[in-house]
Amino acid sequence: MPAVTRNINRSKQRDAIVNYLKTHKTHPTADTIYNDIKIDFPNISLGTVYRNLSLLVELGEIKKISYGAVSEHFDGDISPHNHFICNECGKIFDLKMDNLDFVDSLAGNNFDGRITGHNIYFYGLCKDCLSKEED
Amino acid sequence: MPAVTRNINRSKQRDAIVNYLKTHKTHPTADTIYNDIKIDFPNISLGTVYRNLSLLVELGEIKKISYGAVSEHFDGDISPHNHFICNECGKIFDLKMDNLDFVDSLAGNNFDGRITGHNIYFYGLCKDCLSKEED
C-alpha cells in the first residue's frame, strides 16, 4: 500500500510524533500534537508537524480522520438520508437507507451514546471509479 | 428546531441560493454556488453566499454535509475500526464493529459502488453530552 518511492531518513521529530499518536487515543489535531510535543522539542515548528503527519499518512503508519474535502459541501435535500463519499473522485452521493436497525443494535452493544441514524458518512469507491480501477 | 429569534428579510440573493440548492443534487461548495449564481447576479460576493448558507443551515432549510471539524484529526491506530463523532462536544470515539454485514447488504441493494466497511463516520451524542441534555 505505501507507495512512497523516495528515500526516507529517520528523524527524532517524526519518531516523537509517531510515538505521541501511538500512545494517545485522543485523535488529536496537528496543533495539539505540536503543542504537546514542544515540551520535548522546544524548537519544533508547526510546519514540521504537518509535513511529518502527511508523510506518515502516506506511509500508512497513521490515519487521517477526515471528511477528506478541502471545503464544506451543502445539500438542499433535508429529508432523512445518508451520504456516500468517493475516496477517489470526492463526489458525494445520497444513500436512501430504509433499514437502519443496525444503528440501534450497534448503539446497544459496544457504544455508549446515541447515534443519529441519518447522519452517517460512508466512504469507498463509486461506480465510475470502480470501473476505472481495471489496471 | 429553527431557533432563530432575530428578524429575517427576504433577499433575491438568498432566494437564488436556496433555489440553486433545491434544483441541484450535486452537493456543491460555497464557491461552486457562488460561481454558478454569478451568471444571474454578477455583483454577488462570496461573503454573501457564505452568510446566507449559514443562515439557511440555521433555519433548517438546507444542510451542511460536513465532518464538522475546523481542522483535521489524526489516529495512530490503523487497525480496522470506525469512528463516532459527537455533534455536541466534537470528541471522536472509536467504534469496534465486528458485524458489518449491513454494509454489504446496503451495497447490494440501492447503491452502485463499493463501500469500505471500516471507513464510516457515525454522528450523534456521546454519553456525557447525553446526560447533560437534561434541561
Add this chain to the structure above:
DNA sequence: CTTATTGCAAAAGGTTTGCAACCGA
C-alpha cells in the same frame, strides 16, 4: 423610517511551501 442585507476588502484560521541551515546514513 428602521434595520436586515449586500458588496467590498481586510482579517482570521488552518495548512502548505520556499529556502538556507542542519542532520542522518
Add this chain to the structure above:
DNA sequence: TCGGTTGCAAACCTTTTGCAATAAG
C-alpha cells in the same frame, strides 16, 4: 559527502467579519 529534514516565514485557501451603502417591509 549527499540528500533528506528542520525551523522560519511567507504564501495560500477557505471562511468570517467590519463597515458604509443599499434594499426590504
